[in-house]
Amino acid sequence: MKRKIVQIIAFGYSNAHLLNFKGGKIYQGKWKQFCNPGLNCYSCPAAGFACPIGALQAVNGSMEFQFSFYVVGVLLAFGVLLGRAVCGWLCPFGLIQELIHRIPSPKLRLKKIFLYLKYLVLVVFVFVLPVTATNYMGMGKPAFCQYICPAGTLQGGIPLLGTHEELRRTIGALFSLKMAILLLTIVGCIFIYRFFCRTLCPLGAIYGLMNKVSLCHLEVDKNRCVNCGKCKNICKMEVDPVREPDSAECIRCGACAQICPKNAIDVGLTKQDRKCRDAEKSV
Amino acid sequence: MNSRSKCFARIIIAVTACGFLVYGTARGEVEIVLNKAVNICLECIGLG
Structure with missing residues (x-):
């Protein structure tokens, strides 16, 4: 939205x-x-x-x-x-x-x-x-x-x-x-x-x-990722964010980060998003 | 590409971008862009 x-x-x-x-x-x-x-x-x-x-x-x-x-x-x-x-x-x-x-x-x-x-x-x-x-x-x-x-x-x-x-x-x-x-x-x-x-x-x-060097990037926390594949399935650009976070096809829409049950994916300029989502989830 | 080399690449590209912008503006490319953009581009609309 x-x-x-x-x-x-x-x-x-x-x-x-x-x-x-x-x-x-x-x-x-x-x-x-x-x-x-x-x-x-x-x-x-x-x-x-x-x-x-x-x-x-x-x-x-x-x-x-x-x-x-x-x-x-x-x-x-x-x-x-x-x-x-x-x-x-x-x-x-x-x-x-x-x-x-x-x-x-x-x-x-x-x-x-x-x-x-x-x-x-x-x-x-x-x-x-x-x-x-x-x-x-x-x-x-x-x-x-x-x-x-x-x-x-x-x-x-x-x-x-x-x-x-x-x-x-x-x-x-x-x-x-x-x-x-x-x-x-x-x-x-x-x-x-x-x-x-x-x-x-x-x-x-x-x-x-x-996309490989841009400041706005996608990052996957491998320690949190459980390889459920939800991020890959939701991606309309047909990118697997876990395997290719810097894919030239990723338009940084953030759908993968939203669907991730473990908040393992960050999209944006900083890592603040993940911390905010964690806080939201705990509330 | 690790985060250090990414950071280095970002700096190089940002500096290059600034240099290109200044040089391109100084040699008068902006006028060409403006001149093209303020007139109907017949090629763009499929008539050129």
Whole structure:
């Protein structure tokens, strides 16, 4: 419940300019020079910050630079502090995926091989293509945004095309491709928890790599653990917290810590949580 | 990775992040980000 409230607040601050949906405008203030920690399209009329993946490609594909120190610095800072807790607590598109997953349906598991796809997407579409596939002026296009990102189609494309007649006239094969990817994502999220997050999200790949060192971490007290397996069974990201507390897939949602009958699991920045839970239990 | 090397890695990454942020801002990357973010990105919405 606490996590849902934080997610809703994060969604709200990321998309505070709701009135822009009416006129089909996008927010153009100075706050957009700052990157949102989670995936949130900056072409969404309500968006108040820049999408870090879009910003990274914009700088990587610019005429002046081939690498964005600014955006990578932002991602390293968020990553070392929170790791994939950003995905679990702050990412607006993560919340959308979780809500879609609530649609009643049989829930499926994801084959492990698909988890590696997001690293390929990160390297090819975010770093390589914007730098190498350039025009005569030396400018590259944001390949991930252009060919894959379903958040852009959902948050930016659909609302803007709904309000701009001149944009609707330019719809072509590319938009059909992006709509197909959006539909695939929605269907995937109905059956598989955070389908896009786990298979295609380059931001999830970056934060996942930083999970091993992030200050927000998961810790298992092996002296308390009785290997009941409850934590592994409750994890929707299909992580075994006892064996892999630093797994790149763990979004630090805390479900394992809540279910643990021995309070052996700690998720957070400090060890205070376990002491508090012990005190609560004794009361 | 033991806790000591994790702590060391955190410090290195945090310092690198600060350095990158300062250097990126100083060489004008923020303007590129802002310029991209305040205009409708046709690629992002599937028209580019």
